[in-house]
Amino acid sequence: MFTTRPTLQGTYGMAASTHWLASGTAMAVLEDGGNAFDAAVAAGFVLQVVEPHLNGPAGEVPIILAPAGGRPLVLCGQGPAPARATVDHYTGLGLDLVPGTGPLAAAVPGAFDAWMLLLRDHGTKPLDDVLSYAVGYAERGHPAVERVGETVETVRELFESEWPSSAELYLAGGRPPRPGGLLRNPALAATWRRLLGEARAAGGDRESTIEAARRVWREGFVAEELAAFAARPTLDSSGERHAGVLTGDDLASFAASYEEPVGYDWNGWRVLKAGPWSQGPVFLQQLALLPEDPDALDYGTPEYVHTLTEGTKLAMADREAWYGDAADVPLADLLSDAYNRARRSLVGSAASHELRPGSPGGRTPRLGRDALSRTGVAAPAAGAGEPTVAPNGGTRGDTCHVDVVDRHGNMVAATPSGGWLHSNPVVPALGFPLGTRLQMTWLEPGLPNSLTPGRRPRTTLTPSLALRGGEPVMAFGTPGGDQQDQWSLHFFLAAALRRAVRGGFDLQGAIDAPNWHTESFPGSFYPRAWRPGSITVESRVGEAAIAELRRRGHDVTVGEAWSEGRLCAVARDPETGVVSAAANPRGMQGYAAGR
Numbered sequence: 001m002f003t004t005r006p007t008l009q010g011t012y013g014m015a016a017s018t019h020w021l022a023s024g025t026a027m028a029v030l031e032d033g034g035n036a037f038d039a040a041v042a043a044g045f046v047l048q049v050v051e052p053h054l055n056g057p058a059g060e061v062p063i064i065l066a067p068a069g070g071r072p073l074v075l076c077g078q079g080p081a082p083a084r085a086t087v088d089h090y091t092g093l094g095l096d097l098v099p100g101t102g103p104l105a106a107a108v109p110g111a112f113d114a115w116m117l118l119l120r121d122h123g124t125k126p127l128d129d130v131l132s133y134a135v136g137y138a139e140r141g142h143p144a145v146e147r148v149g150e151t152v153e154t155v156r157e158l159f160e161s162e163w164p165s166s167a168e169l170y171l172a173g174g175r176p177p178r179p180g181g182l183l184r185n186p187a188l189a190a191t192w193r194r195l196l197g198e199a200r201a202a203g204g205d206r207e208s209t210i211e212a213a214r215r216v217w218r219e220g221f222v223a224e225e226l227a228a229f230a231a232r233p234t235l236d237s238s239g240e241r242h243a244g245v246l247t248g249d250d251l252a253s254f255a256a257s258y259e260e261p262v263g264y265d266w267n268g269w270r271v272l273k274a275g276p277w278s279q280g281p282v283f284l285q286q287l288a289l290l291p292e293d294p295d296a297l298d299y300g301t302p303e304y305v306h307t308l309t310e311g312t313k314l315a316m317a318d319r320e321a322w323y324g325d326a327a328d329v330p331l332a333d334l335l336s337d338a339y340n341r342a343r344r345s346l347v348g349s350a351a352s353h354e355l356r357p358g359s360p361g362g363r364t365p366r367l368g369r370d371a372l373s374r375t376g377v378a379a380p381a382a383g384a385g386e387p388t389v390a391p392n393g394g395t396r397g398d399t400c401h402v403d404v405v406d407r408h409g410n411m412v413a414a415t416p417s418g419g420w421l422h423s424n425p426v427v428p429a430l431g432f433p434l435g436t437r438l439q440m441t442w443l444e445p446g447l448p449n450s451l452t453p454g455r456r457p458r459t460t461l462t463p464s465l466a467l468r469g470g471e472p473v474m475a476f477g478t479p480g481g482d483q484q485d486q487w488s489l490h491f492f493l494a495a496a497l498r499r500a501v502r503g504g505f506d507l508q509g510a511i512d513a514p515n516w517h518t519e520s521f522p523g524s525f526y527p528r529a530w531r532p533g534s535i536t537v538e539s540r541v542g543e544a545a546i547a548e549l550r551r552r553g554h555d556v557t558v559g560e561a562w563s564e565g566r567l568c569a570v571a572r573d574p575e576t577g578v579v580s581a582a583a584n585p586r587g588m589q590g591y592a593a594g595r
Helices: 020-031 036-050 087-092 111-122 127-140 146-154 156-161 164-170 186-201 206-219 221-230 248-253 281-288 302-322 337-344 369-373 481-497 507-512 543-551
Strands: 008-010 013-017 061-066 073-077 257-259 262-266 269-273 402-406 411-414 464-468 471-477 534-538 555-559 568-572 579-583 591-594
Touching (some): 008 013, 008 591, 013 036, 013 568, 013 579, 020 036, 020 127, 020 402, 020 591, 036 061, 036 111, 036 127, 036 402, 036 411, 061 111, 061 464, 073 111, 111 127, 111 206, 127 186, 127 206, 146 156, 186 206, 186 221, 206 221, 206 248, 221 248, 262 281, 281 302, 281 481, 302 481, 302 534, 302 543, 402 471, 402 568, 411 464, 411 471, 471 481, 481 507, 507 568, 507 579, 534 543, 543 555
Parallel strands (some): 534 555
Antiparallel strands (some): 013 591, 061 411, 262 269, 402 411, 464 471, 568 579
């Protein structure tokens, strides 16, 4: 079949990411003798520089990794709510939702510590070497992609009137970065150079230097600047000025951590995801809701799109009722055969416009008042939330992703996000802003995802790892907020069900295939709206399919031909050692590299 690019294949190593400079960086590290984990860390820091509208140093990152010969693990780089982040504090300010911007929405930053832990435990390269690529791009500049300037233009008024430190960096000379023009961030480069200098001065070997860098971030000058800036009243998406609740004690007490992934077996595959503090199990629930006979899936037909969409609605309703870090999640029941057999029977020939959570193990689901009431809410103000997909299907950017596999068999997928340039004002001494992940929690006590001190907000970030015969064979993921585990599932099924290419998976063909998503469930980002019965499809789905979906009762929005998803993927054949990679052509930014 026709694809926009070939699926790359080789034997040395492969990387795929949402920006070509990050993919190129990952390959440079592999060529310099590093492994997949060194390469992923270097690429992750480069993404903070070249995609500042999509992630930043004070954001978060879940990572799923498979060391060669070892067991796969999840590395959680999602920080919790600060100690003073209570429902009473926020509602006492007159709020019914956590704002989508500003310091009140800042969780404890988690990305830096997660990248350091990955490098310390699984990498081989010195910290200076791995960070040198990001430092170079921040110091000497990089060609800005179109969406950086487009994003800055949407928040120009806010920057100029309220966030002057952001305007100084991103509106130099009164203009947003122009496409292809050099964008520099000398303050960020200076931050990394100072951190590296202090870590080296602490002395010791590679691991000791990394540990020293972690302390500098958590307890040194970085933590001091972040905590001081969080305390400043800042205009946020509520229309009021609020000070945050993040403190130096919150920063000092956080450490990224490892945990076992959640898995599900389907048609000879085992897919691994992060736990229900993320939306990762939604992917697994969607698999569990598919027809028991995979041959019954008539790939690419209107029936196929309808079946997957209705399964998404059921899984997302369960996400709303059951997922979160503030309660025990009945995951075994949610993924059980009996539960999903009963849930599968709810998928009829017509589109559902209801939110229908289930009762795993006989439990009674509980949905928040706001989750039920916020249908058709107007779009957020400029700078709010995590922009994902416009109602017309046009992507506006949101998050990043990187996958790497090396010749040794190490494999990793990571989805960094948060701390983007329009989340909070830039901290002048550091060159980056705080994040806004707390906006994903509810200000209603007793829910699985209620705002709770010390608990993680339920994140949409969700990298994936797929195994066959017990061996890791594919790592993949995408930006996209609530769409991530929809687009990722569609990609996975396309790769798993369709013809192989040159003895491997047709990764590029699966990425290029027409895609779609639904928003028929409460959204995760301010203002937490949902669109009952909605489905947004790429026009390439075809007029006949669109007509059939409408006949079935779907509220169809037709987006541009190439508007759904920003997927990346790498794969490895355990028998031959052949590695492969592919990346999304949508937006003309994602790229794969390898040999």
